[in-house]
Amino acid sequence: MSRRDDKNLWEYGAHAPGPPMSGHVLVGVDGSDQARRALDNAADEARVRLAPLEILHAWPWAGHGVGAVRSGAHDQHASIATARDVLDNAAGHVRERAPELDIVLTLSPQPAAAELVRRGDRAALTVLGSRGAGRSAEVLRTSVTLRVAAGCGSPLLVVRGERLSGEPEHGRVLVGVADDVDAGAALFAFEEARRRGGEVWALHVSAAPGPAGGLRVSPGERKILADSEAAVPRMTMAAARGKFPDVGVRVDTVWTGGAAALVEASRTADLAVITARHRHGRGLGPHTGSFTHALLHRAHCPVALVPVG
Incomplete structure (x- = not known):
């Protein structure tokens, strides 16, 4: 694989390497059930606001940048392919739920919290789930959520609770x-x-x-x-x-x-x-x-x- 092809793997999202969008809804996903709930909420928020939806997967979710994942070309490419699948599955889910939404997919090699804060600065709303899947993933998700909460420059919605989308609200x-x-x-x-x-x-x-x-x-x-x-x-x-x-x-x-x-x-x-x-x-x-x-x-x-x- 050429260096150019390798570079393009990191530029999967049209806006990933460039400046953040503006006035949109941003949601972070990692393939977990809680991230799916956050995705549903983000799609609803984008639809109400008549705004584009940016779906971000920072790979690895709480990693330390590109240098930390270049241990081997085969492992790296397989992991990036998995990350792409996370984004593609998320996009497919949203298109079934809200086909009218404009969707931007962003795959970033940067640490998740830093990237969510950076791209969320110009968003109308950033949406995150509160946990991952499993004990270690829960700790990981909580760390990312707390770091984004500590640095957010625009409203952040953290999806918690057991109420499912479509259930009656308290008003x-x-x-x-x-x-x-x-x-x-x-x-x-x-x-x-x-x-x-x-x-x-x-x-x-x-x-x-x-x-x-x-x-x-x-x-x-x-x-x-x-x-x-x-x-x-x-x-x-x-x-x-x-x-x-x-x-x-x-x-x-x-x-x-x-x-x-x-x-x-x-x-x-x-x-x-x-x-x-x-x-x-x-x-x-x-x-x-x-x-x-x-x-x-x-x-x-x-x-x-x-x-x-």
């Missing part, structure tokens, strides 16, 4: 609200609720001591504290409520155990939305906040992470 989008930084997540939640014909359930996670305990305060001071905390979700969601006045809203405040409360609330939600709070700036280390970590591992429904800005 509720859950959003975690702590302060005004969560305004973007609130807007995303309202947009999703409007699209789904449901309501927004805003769970305000307070950083202040609960009105029934914590600090020794008078009844009057306790009321002031409670009123002040109640104003936080109203102010944070003001822009979203103004833009979507027809979307119903329920607001509850959690004074302690915010992460556990969000996980429990996700049992009766179709989607949980939180802000992607990168603790040490945008990077590919596992630097996600406690709420993000809890929901990505334990939520009972899909989770959307919305970056600040």
Whole structure:
């Protein structure tokens, strides 16, 4: 095989070596059942948005670039052929489900998380499954998901929970609200609720001591504290409520155990939305906040992470 043919193996996707697309839905696949669920969700999202769908398989899924896989031409070509099959099978599945979609297939030799973050920067939405097939693959998938969550520059949808596509929905989008930084997540939640014909359930996670305990305060001071905390979700969601006045809203405040409360609330939600709070700036280390970590591992429904800005 010539060097040119060898190079073309890595340029399987028309957009793989070049700059990312823009305004599309990006989904990462690895051939697992969870990736198939993510693919179904991504196809639905692309269809609603009237946007192209880019299906990405980074080979190896959590590898270390081209240099790590050049141990032998025969093994390399066989593995690339397998990677192509993953993409072709994914494309065939989508074409049966949504034949009207424009599909771009991208095969990349770069590490999966880095490539998903890079190509997701200009996407309207990036979609990932939450686990792989088997114990070792589950750890691998979780690592990729956490790394993308820690570095995403555009909304990321992580498909979790046991609900299958086509099953009845709860009619509720859950959003975690702590302060005004969560305004973007609130807007995303309202947009999703409007699209789904449901309501927004805003769970305000307070950083202040609960009105029934914590600090020794008078009844009057306790009321002031409670009123002040109640104003936080109203102010944070003001822009979203103004833009979507027809979307119903329920607001509850959690004074302690915010992460556990969000996980429990996700049992009766179709989607949980939180802000992607990168603790040490945008990077590919596992630097996600406690709420993000809890929901990505334990939520009972899909989770959307919305970056600040």
